[in-house]
Amino acid sequence: GDTPPVMLSDNARVASLSYTAGEEVESLTSAQISALNSARSLTITLPCGAPEGQALSATPSAASDKATLSGVTGGSLTGGKGSVSFSVTAEDSSSVSYTLNFKTENHTYSQFTDNANGTHTALCDKCANPFTEDHHISYTEETDGTHTLNCAECDFTSNEKHTYTYTNSGEHTHTGNCVCGNTVSADCEYEYTKTDEENHSAVC
Secondary structure, eight states, X not given: OOOOOEEEETTEEESEEEEEETTEEEEOOHHHHHHHHHHSEEEEEEOTTOOTTOEEEEEEEEOOSSEEEEEEEOEEOBTTEEEEEEEEEETTSOEEEEEEEEEEOOOOOOOEEEOSSXXXXXXXXXXXXXXXXXXXXXXXXXXXXXEEEEESSSSOEEEEEOOXXXXXXXXXXXXXXXXXXXXXXXXXXXXXXEOSSSOXXXXX
C-alpha cells in the first residue's frame, strides 16, 4: 500500500519523505512516518561506517497538493551524530516543525590480534574500522613463584615472576602485594645511617 503521510491535520499532509545521508537516499518506512507524525521527531540510525562530516538532508519523495515542506536546515555528522530540521505548511498556512536526528550505530569487534606491545587490534565486523586498545589482563597464580597473564579478548599469554610492592605492617614487619593477588610477609631488613655521634636512623 501507499506510505502513510505525515499528518498535520485531516486535510494537510506530505505524501512521503526521504532523508539523504551522503550519497544514500532512503525513504522513511511506514513505522517511521507514524513515529515522526506522533512525536514530531525521529531518530535514524546510520551504518557504523558513515564518515565524519557526512552531509544530511530531508526532502519530500512524492508531490503533495495538501502541504509543502520548507525551511530545511541541513546538517552533518559530528561525533557520530547530526540532525535535520524542517517545517510542513498546510493549506491554511498552519505550520508544524519536525526534526530528524541521526546517529551512527556502534562498531562491533569480535576478533582481536595481539600486537606484541601490550595492546591488541581488531577490525569492525561491519565496516573494517580499526580499533586498538590495551589488553584485558587476568592473572592466574602458579605454584612456582610466578603468575600467568591472559588477555580476555585475544590469544596473548605470558608468565612472569611475582613482583611485590611492600607496605609497613608494624612490629618490624612488612607485607608485599603482587598485582596477581599473591602476598608475602617478612621481617624488615634495615639499612642504618649515622646521624650524629650517639644516634643513627634505620630504614627498611
